[in-house]
Amino acid sequence: MERRKFLTTASLGAAAGAGMLLSACGKKEEAAPQTAAPAAPAVATGGETIRWRLASSFPKALDTIYGAAETFSAKVKELSGGKFEISVHPGGELVPPFGVLDAVQQGTVECAHTAPYYFFGKDESFAMDCTIPFGLNSRQTTAWMFQGNGLKLLRELYAQYNIVNFPMGNTGAQMGGWYRKEIKSLADMNGLKMRIGGFGGRILAGIGGVPQNIPAGEIYQSLEKGTIDATEWIGPYDDQKLGLNKVAGYYAYPAWWEGGPQLTLYVSDKAYNSLSKEYKAIIECASAFAHVDMQAKYDARNPTALKELVAGGTKLFRLPKDVMDAAFKFSQEHYAELSAKNPNWKKIYADYEVFRRDQHQWFRFSEAGFDSYMQSQKL
Amino acid sequence: MERRKFLTTASLGAAAGAGMLLSACGKKEEAAPQTAAPAAPAVATGGETIRWRLASSFPKALDTIYGAAETFSAKVKELSGGKFEISVHPGGELVPPFGVLDAVQQGTVECAHTAPYYFFGKDESFAMDCTIPFGLNSRQTTAWMFQGNGLKLLRELYAQYNIVNFPMGNTGAQMGGWYRKEIKSLADMNGLKMRIGGFGGRILAGIGGVPQNIPAGEIYQSLEKGTIDATEWIGPYDDQKLGLNKVAGYYAYPAWWEGGPQLTLYVSDKAYNSLSKEYKAIIECASAFAHVDMQAKYDARNPTALKELVAGGTKLFRLPKDVMDAAFKFSQEHYAELSAKNPNWKKIYADYEVFRRDQHQWFRFSEAGFDSYMQSQKL
Numbered sequence: 001m002e003r004r005k006f007l008t009t010a011s012l013g014a015a016a017g018a019g020m021l022l023s024a025c026g027k028k029e030e031a032a033p034q035t036a037a038p039a040a041p042a043v044a045t046g047g048e049t050i051r052w053r054l055a056s057s058f059p060k061a062l063d064t065i066y067g068a069a070e071t072f073s074a075k076v077k078e079l080s081g082g083k084f085e086i087s088v089h090p091g092g093e094l095v096p097p098f099g100v101l102d103a104v105q106q107g108t109v110e111c112a113h114t115a116p117y118y119f120f121g122k123d124e125s126f127a128m129d130c131t132i133p134f135g136l137n138s139r140q141t142t143a144w145m146f147q148g149n150g151l152k153l154l155r156e157l158y159a160q161y162n163i164v165n166f167p168m169g170n171t172g173a174q175m176g177g178w179y180r181k182e183i184k185s186l187a188d189m190n191g192l193k194m195r196i197g198g199f200g201g202r203i204l205a206g207i208g209g210v211p212q213n214i215p216a217g218e219i220y221q222s223l224e225k226g227t228i229d230a231t232e233w234i235g236p237y238d239d240q241k242l243g244l245n246k247v248a249g250y251y252a253y254p255a256w257w258e259g260g261p262q263l264t265l266y267v268s269d270k271a272y273n274s275l276s277k278e279y280k281a282i283i284e285c286a287s288a289f290a291h292v293d294m295q296a297k298y299d300a301r302n303p304t305a306l307k308e309l310v311a312g313g314t315k316l317f318r319l320p321k322d323v324m325d326a327a328f329k330f331s332q333e334h335y336a337e338l339s340a341k342n343p344n345w346k347k348i349y350a351d352y353e354v355f356r357r358d359q360h361q362w363f364r365f366s367e368a369g370f371d372s373y374m375q376s377q378k379l
Numbered sequence: 380m381e382r383r384k385f386l387t388t389a390s391l392g393a394a395a396g397a398g399m400l401l402s403a404c405g406k407k408e409e410a411a412p413q414t415a416a417p418a419a420p421a422v423a424t425g426g427e428t429i430r431w432r433l434a435s436s437f438p439k440a441l442d443t444i445y446g447a448a449e450t451f452s453a454k455v456k457e458l459s460g461g462k463f464e465i466s467v468h469p470g471g472e473l474v475p476p477f478g479v480l481d482a483v484q485q486g487t488v489e490c491a492h493t494a495p496y497y498f499f500g501k502d503e504s505f506a507m508d509c510t511i512p513f514g515l516n517s518r519q520t521t522a523w524m525f526q527g528n529g530l531k532l533l534r535e536l537y538a539q540y541n542i543v544n545f546p547m548g549n550t551g552a553q554m555g556g557w558y559r560k561e562i563k564s565l566a567d568m569n570g571l572k573m574r575i576g577g578f579g580g581r582i583l584a585g586i587g588g589v590p591q592n593i594p595a596g597e598i599y600q601s602l603e604k605g606t607i608d609a610t611e612w613i614g615p616y617d618d619q620k621l622g623l624n625k626v627a628g629y630y631a632y633p634a635w636w637e638g639g640p641q642l643t644l645y646v647s648d649k650a651y652n653s654l655s656k657e658y659k660a661i662i663e664c665a666s667a668f669a670h671v672d673m674q675a676k677y678d679a680r681n682p683t684a685l686k687e688l689v690a691g692g693t694k695l696f697r698l699p700k701d702v703m704d705a706a707f708k709f710s711q712e713h714y715a716e717l718s719a720k721n722p723n724w725k726k727i728y729a730d731y732e733v734f735r736r737d738q739h740q741w742f743r744f745s746e747a748g749f750d751s752y753m754q755s756q757k758l
Contacts (some may be wrong), residue, residue: 019604028495051506066723069528075660075663075664076657078659079458079657079660079661079664080656080657081656081657083654134752134753134756135755137516137746137749137750139517139518139551139674139678142671142675142677142678143674143675143678143679144391144673144679146672146675146676146679147672147674147675147676147679147680153562157496171519172745172746173746173748173749173750174481174745175744175745176745179631181664197728198507205691225557235557235745237739253744253745253748254668254744254745254746254748254749255745255749256749256752259749259750259753260749263409276460277457277460278457278458278459278460280457281454281457281458282458284454284668285454285458285664285665285667285668286664288664288667288671288672289663289664289668291671292521292525292670292671293525293667295518295522296521296522296524296525296526297522297525297526298524299518299519299521299522299526299738299741300522300523300526300527301526301737302741303737303740303741304740305736306740306744307737307740316744318748319748322574324752328752328756356753356758357758358682358683358686359678359682360750360753360754360758361682361685361754361758362615362681362682362685363750363754364754365554365632365633365685365695366551366552366553366554366555366614366632366633366634367551367552367633367750368747368750368751368754369552369632369633369697369698370552370633370634370635370639371515371516371552371638371739371742371746371747371750372393372634372747372751373635373703374513374516374737374739375739375740375742375743375747377513377707377739379732379735379736379739379740
């Protein structure tokens, strides 16, 4: 079976938790035991070749997200005429999937590609470099980064960790997870054991759910055995590869916890500052290319996968309004609490919150008006 | 008055029609009288500096769209360590705004930045490199280009014109225009004189409207005098600068004719082929950076402008369903007719149509589910 083959591949096995876009990681005790030797200092001078290593948090099997780092590396090489080479390593090869922030901070690797909300245990503010429940969608996140104050504010945060960050990919709004039984009201969430981590898990717990932290490689079996009642993963294209439709019949939308999660390139500030202006621009533009290309890849591949899932018997359902409302209310209260106790959160969220309000107000008109009309047509 | 100042600036005056995102141009007889001397051949070799000229179809006053070419040029310079310089020229400075395709084709300039639907008079297929009524939205267009067959198919079209094309910006879904009276049903469209051009104009005419082709600099006066009943332009940020709210009280959404118009970089194939692999990659990545940055700029700036317009008394309204339905029906029939008589259209639209169906089916679930929930909240 293709699914079993997928689940037992060394690449996925080694980085079992790597695809967990919402795993409750980022706690200090889970930080990377550094298995790799410190990188040699790399300085951009005349004609010599620079070689960097990029530690991805993801397994090779995720050609979408992992692929973004490969795209980035290929563009860096092309832009430099072959003089700047960045080798890409899947989660677990150099450092554990969730050890990449520490590894870049300590200079073990020059750069990494990750989902920053993994590190909310260090500081909840990292989640705003990725997504927070009921936050910005994909395009809005990009707008906040490129033309709002997002990148500026997050660079201040990352400077505390000796990291320079660049947006590098987005999955778009994710699906709301796989369930063994349809969720019909908020009452059905009570005691529901769902594999979901990180920030989303906190909010799920706030509305009666029981978040479970399970690595990617074990999700299928946990759901099959009934150890968990539900799981979220990413979207149709990635979920289909994991075979989740074989062990849960109901597929929900939308993931209120992931309206547009961004992936980020981390570069060691020491390594970055050693580069010429030209090579700094190469990092910026190659990551921007990968940023737009990764969202395009998800958008291009998800529709076919969803059609195949539905043709195979998967039943789609919209998460009930009372579930959404309870989660929304709890999340906003939680953000207010964080603002009272985390100065980084307070500063960044103050800007994020205003930007979010303005974006969703604006998108209701032409964007939603055009989209909803098109979605209602027989095309 | 700031508006009058804006309307009389030399930069806008010289390129009066340049901002017309839907002007009925592209007819052969409107092609550029070539006022500029042919460019010197530029070959990328050792350490010498390459200098190119970029002819924009837009006036400097449009910092959003015109700005994308400046962003592109700045990144090309940074990426090349200052050795590859592209000067950016507003519409009318080197060649007329709508003469840029001819100018690149003939090698008068090495590159240009334009809205390809300007050239639907040469071949309707160019519109699919920008937008067609009831087409793809911004993200979907990018997906078709970067990860669908869009770029491949359009490169085949442009090869017939000695041009290599790169996506470089998108405005997002535009607003549906300014009206002196609210449109309440399809009957109100009958005989409505509206400034709108190109492809949208064809469809407007099909539902009873009377499309008018008026340069940007004359729109305000035409509406003030009542020579026209309505006009479309771009969106809140750009429209506000033109002062259209002073002469029309009603602002519609959505522009069914522009769900996500893309701007494109045209490069002369001769100039492009003279470049090293490294410099070709620089063109690709710098344009991708400008692509993502321009949409972000619109998204970041439109919300404030819309709030100011509404605070100033502008009344928003949604175009009635019977207007949308009539335009939708007519547009789809028109596309079928084009497939019967234009082989380029037939080939490209066959792919576009399937991609569009799949995209809008997929976006209904998590994307629309997340967005519509957020839009209904008091944030």
